[in-house]
Amino acid sequence: MEKLFRTSPDLKVIYVLVRPKQGQTLQQRVFQILDSKLFEKVKEVCPNVHEKIRAISADLNQNDFAISKEDMQELLSHTNIVFHCAATVRFDDHLRHAVQLNVTATQQLLLMASQMPKLEAFIHISTAFSNCNLKHIDEVVYPCPVEPKKIIDSMEWLDDAIIDEITPKLIGDRPNTYTYTKALGEVVVQQEGGNLNIAIIRPSIVGATWQEPFPGWVDNLNGPSGLIIAAGKGFLRSIRATPMAVADLIPADTVVNLTLAVGWYTAVHRPKSTLVYHCTSGNLNPCNWGKMGLQVLATFEKIPFERAFRRPNADFTTNNITTHYWNAVSHRAPAIIYDFYLRLTGRKPRMTKLMNRLLRTLSMVEYFINRSWEWSTYNTEMLMSALSPEDQRVFNFDVRQLNWLEYIENYVLGVKKYLLKEDMAGIPEAKQHLKRLRNIHYLFNTALFLIAWRLLIARSQVARNVWFFIVSFCYKFLSYFRASSTLNA
Numbered sequence: 001m002e003k004l005f006r007t008s009p010d011l012k013v014i015y016v017l018v019r020p021k022q023g024q025t026l027q028q029r030v031f032q033i034l035d036s037k038l039f040e041k042v043k044e045v046c047p048n049v050h051e052k053i054r055a056i057s058a059d060l061n062q063n064d065f066a067i068s069k070e071d072m073q074e075l076l077s078h079t080n081i082v083f084h085c086a087a088t089v090r091f092d093d094h095l096r097h098a099v100q101l102n103v104t105a106t107q108q109l110l111l112m113a114s115q116m117p118k119l120e121a122f123i124h125i126s127t128a129f130s131n132c133n134l135k136h137i138d139e140v141v142y143p144c145p146v147e148p149k150k151i152i153d154s155m156e157w158l159d160d161a162i163i164d165e166i167t168p169k170l171i172g173d174r175p176n177t178y179t180y181t182k183a184l185g186e187v188v189v190q191q192e193g194g195n196l197n198i199a200i201i202r203p204s205i206v207g208a209t210w211q212e213p214f215p216g217w218v219d220n221l222n223g224p225s226g227l228i229i230a231a232g233k234g235f236l237r238s239i240r241a242t243p244m245a246v247a248d249l250i251p252a253d254t255v256v257n258l259t260l261a262v263g264w265y266t267a268v269h270r271p272k273s274t275l276v277y278h279c280t281s282g283n284l285n286p287c288n289w290g291k292m293g294l295q296v297l298a299t300f301e302k303i304p305f306e307r308a309f310r311r312p313n314a315d316f317t318t319n320n321i322t323t324h325y326w327n328a329v330s331h332r333a334p335a336i337i338y339d340f341y342l343r344l345t346g347r348k349p350r351m352t353k354l355m356n357r358l359l360r361t362l363s364m365v366e367y368f369i370n371r372s373w374e375w376s377t378y379n380t381e382m383l384m385s386a387l388s389p390e391d392q393r394v395f396n397f398d399v400r401q402l403n404w405l406e407y408i409e410n411y412v413l414g415v416k417k418y419l420l421k422e423d424m425a426g427i428p429e430a431k432q433h434l435k436r437l438r439n440i441h442y443l444f445n446t447a448l449f450l451i452a453w454r455l456l457i458a459r460s461q462v463a464r465n466v467w468f469f470i471v472s473f474c475y476k477f478l479s480y481f482r483a484s485s486t487l488n489a
């Protein structure tokens with residue numbers, strides 16, 4: 001919405017389907033976004049943007065999306081382009097819910113779109129990981145072993161226990177219900193698109209904005225953002241990842257630019273078949289997890305997060321044994337010690353619970369950070385050459401121009417400002433806090449070493465002998481040093 005109004009202020013209206021949430025009405029939700037820093041530039045070129053965004057109450061889990069008759073009539077008769085990006089993105093969602101939102105709702109939306117007389121294009125947002133069971137992925141829709149229609153039907157009569165049982169068999173070699181249902185959604189789009197002008201966009205891991213409307217903007221914890229917070233606050237100490245695996249991140253504004261360009265191309269050129277566009281970075285400008293991790297850590301040195309639990313010092317592990325070891329030593333043990341301290345001081349323990357959640361999240365993302373994929377980008381490159389030089393500039397999605405180190409630094413800064421809502425004025429205090437944590441760390445390690453050593457020499461003759469040897473060696477060395485300095489004098 002932001003980019004559309006900034007580049008096309010004469011646009012009449014955007015209908016946005018919204019559900020009320022967390023005690024906020026849909027108008028409040030939309031106005032909160034419009035009143036945020038994100039929309040400041042838009043308001044300069046389009047001061048009445050509030051009037052041009054029409055929030056329609058809708059819940060994609062309900063029949064006909066629970067849209068009122070009047071709203072439905074308005075939508076059907078006025079819409080020119082549909083951008084469908086609503087989805088459940090939870091990796092561990094129950095299959096019934098994931099099918100409902102990512103497959104059945106897509107089917108229903110296509111049906112709605114087929115009743116829109118003025119519709120020029122239907123743009124469906126999928127994910128580059130919908131076929132993550134393959135190593136090389138082309139810009140085509142791959143068939144699924146079980147037809148989506150059969151899956152939709154079976155979800156209506158199977159009970160939860162049976163669905164739980166068959167889920168691993170259905171998802172096969174995909175890691176979760178999210179990627180599986182997004183793949184089913186693509187098949188539905190292809191099979192049931194009828195005469196509609198359709199395109200599918202597959203972004204990889206969406207990160208903060210690169211340039212527009214300003215660098216580093218981010219508003220959710222998906223992808224790496226949540227883990228950047230966990231690392232910056234010192235909770236995340238170790239993560240099972242392959243440093244050389246490609247970190248296929250794609251900035252949010254690049255996805256937006258490609259999406260709008262695809263909308264134009266699909267509406268104007270009306271390709272004969274459904275085109276799939278990969279919105280990925282790995283084949284054009286690869287960055288790996290090792291480089292990304294190091295740059296994230298380097299940025300924490302310059303711009304630390306406030307009130308860290310421990311000093312940010314995360315590392316990658318590459319096998320199961322070291323992962324278990326570091327999980328026990330660096331994640332669980334400090335959480336237990338801290339909760340013990342909270343209990344002693346009469347407060348409610350919370351760190352173990354938080355750590356368990358973090359470990360669960362890590363186990364869910366491991367699949368994606370220990371493998372590399374190749375996505376072909378012929379259609380995306382074709383689209384780039386179909387744009388005029390001016391549009392290539394305004395709707396830039398050429399990731400070859402992206403400087404990763406600069407991007408990652410802005411990403412971390414954006415996480416601090418827009419997700420954690422921390423003020424830059426707090427950086428000196430955050431640095432002081434980290435110094436205190438470093439001193440506590442050294443003090444704790446020294447005390448631990450002394451206690452362990454004391455226990456060892458109390459129990460072992462060998463340790464005692466080593467101890468006496470070290471003490472007498474030091475004594476002799478000091479005596480020799482004193483004697484030689486007296487002679488020199």
Ligand SMILES: CCCCCCCCCCCCCCCCCCCCCCCCCC(=O)SCCNC(=O)CCNC(=O)[C@H](O)C(C)(C)COP(=O)(O)OP(=O)(O)OC[C@H]1O[C@@H](n2cnc3c(N)ncnc32)[C@H](O)[C@@H]1OP(=O)(O)O
Pocket residue numbers: 089090091092127128129204205206221222223224225226227228230231243289290291292293294296297314315316357360361364365368369
């Ligand atoms: C060489 C040396 C180098 C040294 C290096 C050092 C390195 C050090 C630097 C480290 C940085 C670099 C790291 C690189 C890793 C990148 C990972 C990339 C992932 C890629 C995936 C891409 C896949 C495909 C992309 C796609 O196509 S699409 C979208 C992908 N979809 C998602 O990303 C949703 C995931 N999430 C869930 O699946 C659910 O969230 C669930 C997790 C089950 C929890 O579930 P549950 O435990 O039920 O808890 P919730 O209620 O959900 O949340 C409970 C609480 O956790 C919060 N929280 C929700 N989420 C997340 C999240 N992510 N991360 C963290 N927290 C989260 C939430 O705010 C709430 O906090 P609270 O409000 O309680 O305070």
Ligand SMILES: NC(=O)C1=CN([C@@H]2O[C@H](COP(=O)(O)OP(=O)(O)OC[C@H]3O[C@@H](n4cnc5c(N)ncnc54)[C@H](OP(=O)(O)O)[C@@H]3O)[C@@H](O)[C@H]2O)C=CC1
Pocket residue numbers: 017018019021058059060061084085086087088089101125126127128182202203204205206207220222223
């Ligand atoms: N983030 C990523 O890395 C990637 C994301 N994608 C795709 O991009 C799209 C957006 O994802 P992302 O922004 O990350 O995730 P979000 O969860 O932020 O966006 C999903 C949107 O769907 C809406 N939604 C979910 N359920 C319903 C419902 N029942 N009725 C109405 N609206 C609903 C949500 O509304 P609400 O705000 O009310 O919850 C939310 O606005 C998805 O299709 C996802 O598959 C693809 C590749 C990577």
